[in-house]
Amino acid sequence: GESVGLHLPTLSVQEGDNSIINCAYSNSASDYFIWYKQESGKGPQFIIDIRSNMDKRQGQRVTVLLNKTVKHLSLQIAATQPGDSAVYFCAEDASSSNTGKLIFGQGTTLQVKP
Amino acid sequence: DAGVTQSPTHLIKTRGQQVTLRCSPKSGHDTVSWYQQALGQGPQFIFQYYEEEERQRGNFPDRFSGHQFPNYSSELNVNALLLGDSALYLCASNLGMTGGYEQYFGPGTRLTVT
Numbered sequence: 023g024e025s026v027g028l029h030l031p032t033l034s035v036q037e038g039d040n041s042i043i044n045c046a047y048s049n050s051a052s053d054y055f056i057w058y059k060q061e062s063g064k065g066p067q068f069i070i071d072i073r074s075n076m077d078k079r080q081g082q083r084v085t086v087l088l089n090k091t092v093k094h095l096s097l098q099i100a101a102t103q104p105g106d107s108a109v110y111f112c113a114e115d116a117s118s119s120n121t122g123k124l125i126f127g128q129g130t131t132l133q134v135k136p
Numbered sequence: 137d138a139g140v141t142q143s144p145t146h147l148i149k150t151r152g153q154q155v156t157l158r159c160s161p162k163s164g165h166d167t168v169s170w171y172q173q174a175l176g177q178g179p180q181f182i183f184q185y186y187e188e189e190e191r192q193r194g195n196f197p198d199r200f201s202g203h204q205f206p207n208y209s210s211e212l213n214v215n216a217l218l219l220g221d222s223a224l225y226l227c228a229s230n231l232g233m234t235g236g237y238e239q240y241f242g243p244g245t246r247l248t249v250t
Contacts (some may be wrong), residue, residue, distance in 0.1 A: 058241075065140070066224050066243030068178065111178050122169055122230055122239055123192045126178030 034133040041099040042065045043130045045112035050093060053114040056124065057086060057097045067111075069097070099132075106135045142227050147246045157212040157245045157248045168210040169239065171226040173185030179226055185210050186232075196249060199210050207242035214247075 035041045047055070053074045058066035070081045072088050079086050084097040095112050109129040109133075117123040141160045159175050161168050167186045171179035181194035185204035204210045208229075210248050214221055228239040 054149050058240075063243070065228075068238055068240065071238070104156075113178075116181075117192060121192065122184060123166065123181050123194070124169075124171075124179070124239065125181065126171075128176075129178050 032131045036100050038134050039102055041102045041132060043097045043110050045095040045127055047114050052114045053111050055095050056113045058111045061109045102133050102134050105130055140240050142242040142245050143147050146246045150250055151160040151217055153217050154215045157225050160209045160228030162240045165229035165231050166208050167230050169228045170212045173226055177244055218250045219249050
């Protein structure tokens with residue numbers, strides 16, 4: 023069946039360091055993946071996405087890497103800041119034509135130490 | 137530019153009752169998806185509405201139903217509430233049936249069933 027899972031439930035990093043959050047997915051037919059950030063009391067906030075025809079995509083301070091061979095997704099955050107503290111979810115579009123039926127992982131809590 | 141809004145913010149209901157949650161999509165969006173997020177878990181897809189019809193559905197019982205209005209706003213109805221329905225209910229919107237990416241989420245409605 024379809025599932026998206028996170029390797030670690032909590033990640034603690036020092037302010038200014040780089041953070042790497044990992045995610046494994048099981049549906050090799052998935053074509054579209056997204057990372058969301060969720061702060062306490064708020065809805066998920068879109069960070070970055072990637073299609074299966076790419077293996078890397080960069081945004082502002084964030085990079086997403088996709089390894090289709092081992093069905094692995096990662097989110098890299100450069101120069102982590104206290105404002106980056108949140109729960110991070112990877113999500114997979116489970117629909118056949120990327121129509122937005124998202125399957126979310128459990129989430130990784132990122133704690134940034136000052 | 138108004139983002140996704142949801143009402144009410146919090147709601148307390150008793151087992152067996154019925155509840156209606158409301159969502160207004162981001163300006164310019166025509167597709168609304170609903171998710172259930174239990175405490176400490178990732179969001180789970182309930183269903184999606186486009187052109188006033190349910191287009192996709194997740195693994196939720198028929199007690200969960202919805203509606204989309206001509207102005208693209210949407211309602212989620214849950215009948216015969218169970219304790220296990222206690223969760224944060226999230227609404228997300230995007231543009232068009234192929235705009236699965238960049239779903240914008242609202243802040244959610246926290247439902248407590250006692």
